Amino acid sequence: MIEEHLDPTAEAHAHISNLLRTLVTSAAGMAEKRVQRREAEQRAAANQSAQIRQAMEDRLRSERQTAQLVYERVHQDRWWDKASPEGVATAVEAAGTWATSDPKAANALDRIGHELERRFGIDLEDLYRHTEAGTVPAAVAGRVKAQQASQGGVAEAARKPWEAEVLSIAGEGVGAQILASDGWTTLQSRLTEIDGNGGDGVGRLRDAVSQRELDTAQDKGTTLVWRLKDGADRSAQAPRASRAGRQTAKGSRPPGKQTKPVAARDRFVKKTIIDRPRGTGPDPTLGR
Numbered sequence: 001m002i003e004e005h006l007d008p009t010a011e012a013h014a015h016i017s018n019l020l021r022t023l024v025t026s027a028a029g030m031a032e033k034r035v036q037r038r039e040a041e042q043r044a045a046a047n048q049s050a051q052i053r054q055a056m057e058d059r060l061r062s063e064r065q066t067a068q069l070v071y072e073r074v075h076q077d078r079w080w081d082k083a084s085p086e087g088v089a090t091a092v093e094a095a096g097t098w099a100t101s102d103p104k105a106a107n108a109l110d111r112i113g114h115e116l117e118r119r120f121g122i123d124l125e126d127l128y129r130h131t132e133a134g135t136v137p138a139a140v141a142g143r144v145k146a147q148q149a150s151q152g153g154v155a156e157a158a159r160k161p162w163e164a165e166v167l168s169i170a171g172e173g174v175g176a177q178i179l180a181s182d183g184w185t186t187l188q189s190r191l192t193e194i195d196g197n198g199g200d201g202v203g204r205l206r207d208a209v210s211q212r213e214l215d216t217a218q219d220k221g222t223t224l225v226w227r228l229k230d231g232a233d234r235s236a237q238a239p240r241a242s243r244a245g246r247q248t249a250k251g252s253r254p255p256g257k258q259t260k261p262v263a264a265r266d267r268f269v270k271k272t273i274i275d276r277p278r279g280t281g282p283d284p285t286l287g288r
Contacts, residue, residue: 016085017120021127023089024116028124029131031096038097046216064102070094071108080115088112092124099137099173106137106172113140137176162188165202170209174220183221190225204228 038060045053071094073079083091092112098105113124128136167175178184195201208227217223 027089027093067094181221
């Protein structure tokens with residue numbers, strides 16, 4: 001009879017992996033709740049006084065800086081060599097809380113997902129799906145989509161046009177909010193239409209994003225659609241304005257009410273009437 005011997009190293013690794021799954025799933029759920037609470041506070045503060053809004057922004061800035069101190073260490077290989085399951089879960093919660101609005105947090109969450117998969121065979125995107133919200137941050141989903149593309153998953157990317165461009169131009173945080181907005185589908189159609197008509201969809205998108213800040217926009221996709229429309233109107237008006245300017249510079253009458261041309265006979269009659277002395281009667285040369 002062959003006696004089986006359990007590998008204590010493999011058993012310990014399996015135990016750590018199971019514990020990590022539990023803790024990271026819980027941390028991801030907590031991060032999603034924090035994101036929802038923060039967004040609700042920001043919507044409520046929009047109707048409050050400037051002093052209240054400033055106080056809230058100061059508090060959120062402090063919380064973001066504290067979270068950064070927690071998750072920035074995940075970029076160090078030596079930290080992963082000694083990290084405890086509890087420490088990894090804390091980093092997931094800190095990075096996940098700010099991944100939708102801070103590119104640094106999004107990058108940290110992407111690194112966490114990479115290391116969890118490489119070291120423990122844990123799919124962070126799958127763990128997010130098992131949370132109560134079931135929402136997968138763009139940083140995590142973007143990493144998975146990049147892997148799918150490298151493996152030939154081009155069809156999936158083709159079904160979601162303009163995602164990569166939006167995330168690249170607007171950044172992971174704001175880009176994820178654009179993709180999640182109600183106006184995202186309309187924005188996709190508008191950009192596709194611009195390209196189809198021979199325009200520069202990427203350039204127009206970049207101009208619309210950089211025109212003004214997007215943080216306070218309730219629906220970022222719809223806001224960008226309006227900015228694209230405004231940009232098209234300005235482009236159409238520019239040639240007309242330049243033509244009018246050139247005409248004025250040459251001494252022509254500026255656009256406005258046009259005068260009726262005066263016939264040669266009318267000028268002759270007017271001049272004759274003005275030149276004749278008063279009281280001399282009608283001029284027989286004019287006829288009836």
